Amino acid sequence: MKNDNKGYMQQLLQEIQAETMEVSLMEVCGTHTMAIARSGIRGLVPSNLKLLSGPGCPVCVTAQGDIDAVIELVRDSGITLLTFGDMMRVPGTESSLQEERSKGADIRVVYSPLDALAAAKSLPDREVVFLGIGFETTAPAVGITVEEAMENGIHNFSLFSLHKLVPPALELIFSDPDINVDGLICPGHVAAVTGVEPYRLLAEKYSKPCVVTGFEAVDILEGVVMLLRQLHQDKATVEIQYRRVVKKEGNLVAQATLEKVFQATEARWRGLGSIPGTGLELRRAYEKMDARKKFGVREIEDVPIKGCACGEVLTGKITPHDCALFGKGCTPLRPIGPCMVSQEGACAAYYRYTPLRD
Amino acid sequence: MCLGVPGKVVQIMEHGSARVDVDGNQTDISIKLTPEVELGQFVLIHAGFAMEIIDQQVAEETMYLLKELLQYEE
Numbered sequence: 001m002k003n004d005n006k007g008y009m010q011q012l013l014q015e016i017q018a019e020t021m022e023v024s025l026m027e028v029c030g031t032h033t034m035a036i037a038r039s040g041i042r043g044l045v046p047s048n049l050k051l052l053s054g055p056g057c058p059v060c061v062t063a064q065g066d067i068d069a070v071i072e073l074v075r076d077s078g079i080t081l082l083t084f085g086d087m088m089r090v091p092g093t094e095s096s097l098q099e100e101r102s103k104g105a106d107i108r109v110v111y112s113p114l115d116a117l118a119a120a121k122s123l124p125d126r127e128v129v130f131l132g133i134g135f136e137t138t139a140p141a142v143g144i145t146v147e148e149a150m151e152n153g154i155h156n157f158s159l160f161s162l163h164k165l166v167p168p169a170l171e172l173i174f175s176d177p178d179i180n181v182d183g184l185i186c187p188g189h190v191a192a193v194t195g196v197e198p199y200r201l202l203a204e205k206y207s208k209p210c211v212v213t214g215f216e217a218v219d220i221l222e223g224v225v226m227l228l229r230q231l232h233q234d235k236a237t238v239e240i241q242y243r244r245v246v247k248k249e250g251n252l253v254a255q256a257t258l259e260k261v262f263q264a265t266e267a268r269w270r271g272l273g274s275i276p277g278t279g280l281e282l283r284r285a286y287e288k289m290d291a292r293k294k295f296g297v298r299e300i301e302d303v304p305i306k307g308c309a310c311g312e313v314l315t316g317k318i319t320p321h322d323c324a325l326f327g328k329g330c331t332p333l334r335p336i337g338p339c340m341v342s343q344e345g346a347c348a349a350y351y352r353y354t355p356l357r358d
Numbered sequence: 359m360c361l362g363v364p365g366k367v368v369q370i371m372e373h374g375s376a377r378v379d380v381d382g383n384q385t386d387i388s389i390k391l392t393p394e395v396e397l398g399q400f401v402l403i404h405a406g407f408a409m410e411i412i413d414q415q416v417a418e419e420t421m422y423l424l425k426e427l428l429q430y431e432e
């Protein structure tokens with residue numbers, strides 16, 4: 001905590017602590033999950049104010065069947081798969097990418113999709129598949145990579161897209177009667193790409209205030225206060241707390257890239273099921289680089305992981321502490337579900353920063 | 359995955375790429391999503407791409423936050 005903010009933070013905290021309404025606010029971004037857990041804010045707010053974690057961690061929301069389909073694909077010996085490090089340990093039904101690699105599959109961790117393109121150039125005799133995962137913050141980078149592959153005629157490069165869109169998935173959260181959310185702490189970096197328009201539409205359609213919030217403790221406190229004030233004034237609009245980074249219109253180049261390369265499709269979410277219009281697949285012009293089509297990847301049904309409550313955690317129905325396996329059978333070293341694998345997962349964040357009280 | 363890494367553009371190169379300084383280490387990134395970026399400006403980097411142009415203060419606080427969040431990594 002930086003000293004110059006202390007007085008202001010104290011003031012924000014006082015306003016929050018004076019709150020008497022029953023309020024549930026949800027955050028939908030892995031970095032918020034980590035930052036809120038790390039800051040200890042949950043322990044400082046009154047018990048009538050709930051700070052829930054929603055489906056904000058891209059690895060965690062990936063459906064079990066999709067992971068199993070990727071695992072099936074890498075068992076084909078002609079394929080080299082490249083992906084972000086977080087995906088390696090995510091448990092599939094009977095294996096994980098890490099396990100497949102130890103059994104001989106060619107799987108490599110990259111930091112950027114451009115590294116995957118470079119690999120495709122240097123391995124002309126192999127089929128190089130990039131496993132694309134992430135929300136609006138990562139998908140434009142992958143879109144540019146696909147365009148470059150196309151322009152340069154790199155025909156052994158393809159994309160297995162598990163990309164998802166945040167705002168349309170939130171519609172489901174807002175319309176589910178079992179999920180009780182009064183206001184939304186919107187993800188700063190997703191909004192930096194999309195702009196605030198999608199959140200304005202959501203706020204108005206469902207009469208829930210939305211505040212695009214940054215990641216410092218002071219940002220989060222300020223975001224919470226802005227949401228509470230809207231609720232008290234019976235307002236439901238979108239506001240930007242994270243003005244330092246987020247422009248109202250977002251990143252127009254990134255939006256144009258998404259629009260050009262991808263189209264919205266149905267996607268499966270862990271905990272939420274199949275939701276139309278929340279996934280991204282390559283448009284027709286880029287279809288040859290769609291790994292699912294290129295290799296005839298089949299749909300695999302979701303087999304729930306026994307005892308794992310990630311689905312309920314991801315929708316804010318329970319907290320990680322409510323899962324019977326939390327800290328007992330399931331720890332970051334021996335994760336059972338994806339929410340404990342990714343450092344952005346709610347279970348992992350709780351494990352690190354808010355251990356179970358006896 | 360969501361939180362970008364801040365870097366300072368130290369060289370604009372051809373084919374839409376740039377060299378950036380990230381906490382003392384130099385690395386090459388794509389600036390195709392922020393084509394207007396200029397030498398000396400700060401950017402937030404996601405997956406090897408500059409996603410937003412930011413000011414120095416945001417760059418510093420983001421780096422501070424990243425270090426704070428990641429120090430708990432095993």
Ligand code: SF4
Pocket residue numbers: 307308309310313320323324325326327330331335336337338339340341347
């Ligand atoms: S603690 Fe483990 S088993 Fe329980 S919900 Fe979280 S990841 Fe799943």
